[in-house]
Amino acid sequence: MAGKIPRQFIDELLDRTDIVDLIDNRIGLKKAGKDYQACCPFHNEKTPSFTVSRDKQFYHCFGCGANGNAISFMMDYDKLEFVDAIEELAALLNLEVPREQGSGKPERSMQEKKSDYDLMLQTAKFFQHQLKHHKNATQVIDYVKGRGLSGETVQKYLIGYAPDEWNSLGDQLARNPAQKQQLLELKLASEKTPGKQFDFFRNRLMFPIRDKRGRVVAFGGRVMGDDQGPKYLNSPETRIFHKSLELYGLYEAKQANSKLEKMLIVEGYMDVVALAEQGISYAVAALGTATTPEHMQTLFRTTDLVICCYDGDRAGRDAAWRALENALSNLKDGKSLRFVFLPDGEDPDSLVQKEGKDTFESRLDQAEDFSKVLFRKLLENCDVTSDSGKAKLMSDALPLISKVPSEFYQENLVETLAKLIGRTKEQLAKKVDNPNEQLSIERKFKVTPMRGAIGLLLQHPKLANSVEYMPELAEMAIPGIQLLLNLQHLCLQNNDITTAQLLEQYRETPEFDALKKLAVWQHGVADEKLEDYFKDSFQFIENQCLNYRHETLLIKDKTDGLSRDEKLELALLTQALKR
Template identity: 75%
Template sequence: MAGKIPRQFIDDLLARTDIVELIDNRIGLKKAGKDYQACCPFHNEKSPSFTVSRDKQFYHCFGCGANGNAISFLMEYDKLEFVDAIEELAGQFSLEIPREQGLGGPQRSFEEKKSDYDLMQQTARFYQQRLNQHQKSAEVKAYIAGRGLSQQTIDKFQMGFAPPEWDQLIRTLARNPAQRQQLVELKLATEKSPGRQFDFFRDRLMFPIRDKRGRVIAFGGRVMGQDQGPKYLNSPETRIFHKSFELYGFYEAKQAHRQLAQVLIVEGYMDVVALSEYGIDYAVAALGTATTAEHMQTLFRNTDQVICCYDGDRAGKDAAWRALEHALPNLKDGKSLRFVFLPDGEDPDSLVQKEGKDAFEQRLKDAEDYSKVLFSRLSEQCDLTTDAGKAKLLSEALPLIEKVPSEYYQESLLSTLARLIGRTREQLSAKLATPRKQHTIERKFKVTPMRRAIGLLLQHPSLASVVEHLPELAELPLPGMRLFLTLQATCLSRPDYTTAHILEAFRDTPEYSALNKLATWQHNIDEEKLIDEFKNTFQFIEDQCLNLRLETLLIKDKTEGLNSDERLECALLTQALGARRTGQK
């Protein structure tokens, strides 16, 4: 993707979006004073603690702490990536997303992108129609029935049939050379020689692949007989399809569950579809590739429990190991990774048909924890009866353990490793490249005068103009001073900014977390008293700055001596602080 999305475009998009309308369309809101309320969509509750402010263009849940602007809501509720959320908002206003100059090819317009997705959806409908309106329809439907799939499941996954003719899709959808070229670029057709195109998929059961927003972006095709080429044929990568980021069945699983309690990773399209037929509607499959780091990142953002289901042979064990390695950086507190290895000759499709839903889900309940799989794999390669074997296990296990972000999980893994090699957990903890500080209780976020000033300014950007902007104060080593001045300058330059705009500007900065907390801080100050409260807080901070500068000069006077300008400054500071203390102007 070439270039970043310009900040100005994101600001304008947030200004166009009414967060109340956006959220109301998804969960329903009720007026509560000047704000709006609902039961929080991010955790279970009986009485509403989720509030949405039209003035701030900001939402906050007092129960679970979820908060943010319109972009954040789409990312959390619709489970979209940042860019996808921007595209979703832009699409509501038919806006083309500009890009700053960067690496990559020329950018495509909104209409060009829309045309690609429209063509993919037309192709999916074409395959669905051929499933019902082709001379081989009866044969294909008999195959589907033999696989135990109902019409409901066929419709849910938009399954279809690619006819065996060489160019039926092209002749149906391409009305001119440009459309033929678009089919080739989206890998729906193949060009063997200039001007001669052929359908990419022929005589296969078709599985549309949908992205997180439900748009068809690619296809998978399965043969229905013997000697018909590879069992599965997947769309090659295109400008709208990148297989390492997408999971088959993920969109359908999200549609079936507002909150995914668990996700099961299997290997094939038919496994996902067959499991759904039996009510196991939370399975996904990688698209002709091993489970990637991006796949794991997506899954753990959407669920707390991931179960990987693989064959019990060496290939299955290798696939499980790759998945485990990619999952380790996502194992935060509360996240779970487990593995199921199937009997020889079985796959999820065949097994669920043999033993039914309850027995299959019992296998999932009995799944092995990732830690057992990790040490089982590493121990296979080490002779733990020798010092050399123990040293090898230590050297291979520690780098993997360091990838785990959860302090609790790290300690558990270290305890297991210590037991295997005859050491103590404390000895192994000292060997970690980045030892962790032990915190049993998180420090309370204390509202200091500086945080108070920043919080008030963040929630009420119009306050920026009621006190003087003094950029020279940034030179003083007062914690938070630079951030306050940056916020004030931002608000002065953009009087139209809301809380939502300011937070978006700081999304990828170290200050974002603290600002998020201050954006939801309940200051309980009456509106008519806000200006006086802010002025008084700023004066207190200004006094701190003056005192700090005076102390610096006095220390220098004792150690090095002051020049004439510094002596004058010292006298003026002493006079000014004295006047403030006595209440004189």
């Protein structure tokens, strides 16, 4: 795995990116006072409530609560993962993303990385050319037509043909040792005997796999007719391809739909393209592996409704169960997971060609809610007519229910479980590790003096200079003091730091969500009074720390006794607090 992206580079990237220009190029902004406004791109609204601040380099929607910096916007708007968002912003600025050295291997340059993607694209084009011009082209095209695919769909998905010769790709694209080595490293060629290289894919219909940015990163090859070998042959993992992270057809689905109301997970490449041929352009497939947690996270970042479509046999139901388990932690309020099981002997490819788009989509409209699938699976191994069976069902179900972040879903699941085992909802609710306890705390989010000071400093970093930096206050163990001092230290280190850059320092920390709330807190303090207000808040906190230390010393004096220095400190504190 590549090393981490240095924090200094992320700060530089945010410093060089103007969030107003970034967002304006995507959705269009209008000046509104010192900030900019637009209708929110993350929910439907008629009156603009989406605000972008150039000073803070931060956006916030007062309607749906979406907020963040330039990286967050790229992640949410372009549906990118964190690293992809960094790379996309860097590309806009013609910057190369550096990596910290962790593996001992030299980091690949931007040009070397580009060379990998260029080679994959050249390979896809080579396969496309062979589909039309190889000596076997007539038979291959007849096979494609026989599967019901049009030239338009073939072109959209870059479908091609890998010739049956041993080294046709290598002869075309690898003309020197470095290029041959690159083919081997990207798993486009194999070498069992040193110096004797041969193509990895031969005599197969080829499906290029594109990442979220549309770059070809791997291939899936399907046998045609009665040819021998595994039905599908997939690219092994490489430095640019990790199958647990990619979904076949996701890029094409995003290109075909301005907004994806739902996404359909199917099992094979041919299912995806056959559905697209019939106008169902929102299907994706896992790449020769079970649907992973990363797949589910990607899908629920893209849409609110995910429908899993599997065969009705044992293998299909096992695949559905794995998908369900991996999706539970993504089921927040507003997100839905449903399942469709097809008749025996049918797959989406065959069924959609038999019954057409409308009838097939009517099956999707009748998809089962995940809760029914969950309890049906659990009940297979539990006899709820016996106490031991009820105990097993409870034992199996509660850990799964605890994974669900939606309070609404949790309550429904607990209610169903209670009915099955003859308990009350209240009895079971106590046994659920409810992730929404934190949500309930957030709903009661009150701005204390500490939070107020942190919020003001976060929104106006230059306030850090208005009070003395006293790292010794961290020893007082007052809740929030360490965070306040850390923020002040960051601001003092970089006098031009923005709200966006401060927040980015905490993205992977437990404090991130609370800081995001404070970054958009409407404090109501006039600009000319900000410094005095902050000083007063800081003085209040300083007094809290002094009181805490004073009480600590008094208790120690009565129990263990104080050293000479501690007695002097206590006297000084007592005198200071009397003022």
